Amino acid sequence: MTAKSRNLSIAKRGLLSFETIMWAFTRLSALGMYALIVFGLIGALVMGARNNMNFADVMRWAFIPNVTHVENTALPDTTPWAAPLWKLTASALLIIAVGHGVHGLVVIADDYISTARGRQIVRIISGVMILSMIGIGLYLIWTS
Amino acid sequence: MGLNRNVSLMTALRYKGQGPFLTYILHRIGGLGMAVFISIHLLASFLGGSGGRFVNNIYENWVFQIFIFFCILFHAINGLRITILDLFPKLILYHRQAIMIEWVAFIAVYGFSVFAIIRTALGG
Numbered sequence: 001m002t003a004k005s006r007n008l009s010i011a012k013r014g015l016l017s018f019e020t021i022m023w024a025f026t027r028l029s030a031l032g033m034y035a036l037i038v039f040g041l042i043g044a045l046v047m048g049a050r051n052n053m054n055f056a057d058v059m060r061w062a063f064i065p066n067v068t069h070v071e072n073t074a075l076p077d078t079t080p081w082a083a084p085l086w087k088l089t090a091s092a093l094l095i096i097a098v099g100h101g102v103h104g105l106v107v108i109a110d111d112y113i114s115t116a117r118g119r120q121i122v123r124i125i126s127g128v129m130i131l132s133m134i135g136i137g138l139y140l141i142w143t144s
Numbered sequence: 145m146g147l148n149r150n151v152s153l154m155t156a157l158r159y160k161g162q163g164p165f166l167t168y169i170l171h172r173i174g175g176l177g178m179a180v181f182i183s184i185h186l187l188a189s190f191l192g193g194s195g196g197r198f199v200n201n202i203y204e205n206w207v208f209q210i211f212i213f214f215c216i217l218f219h220a221i222n223g224l225r226i227t228i229l230d231l232f233p234k235l236i237l238y239h240r241q242a243i244m245i246e247w248v249a250f251i252a253v254y255g256f257s258v259f260a261i262i263r264t265a266l267g268g
Binding site for chain 1: 179183187209227263
């Protein structure tokens, strides 16, 4: 079977519509989060997680490398865990995760809300949610 | 009409979607679970006080940890499968095999996590 020729431009194939861009964003942000989680995992092992934490504690740290996530472990000193590097990593993870997650909620809502007006309201709520969750999350990361 | 699908609830529940449908619905449950509970966790930590402390104590309970770890790990591992198959569409022919591999990976990682959570809950 020969490959189908693609005579349509990217724009005409609809690949530049908002929904298609968000489809790609959902997949690429998943890979981005994996990279940041693996980075947090390696960092935890370098900082001596093996002797003072269990597997679940390490995972909790990797999902959001915020120092409050390891304060209940047997770590003798959590100072390195509160370094700016980890606050930056956690901030990046938070921003990507909120975008990914809130768009996911919009996708689910669209399965149940089909009117144009309803979908517009969902998008306004999602915008407010993205901004407020990123704001609250950044505040928590940088003040903890 | 968005909600009118001409399918009764019982028919929907008996839908024979099998393995791929199970991962689809668990992906949704995991994603929704994370969105709802991590939002509440953020708000509770932000508001603080006795109310916030109360909510975060629930989150630190081992039963809740087992639930939220299921949501996160299933969503993450299933999401990786979806991402790989979508970025390399030729692999979609093998999506059932991919789901089997996914379950092996999930059971290994989730099993370790649940073991660690329960052992800590029982006093290490």
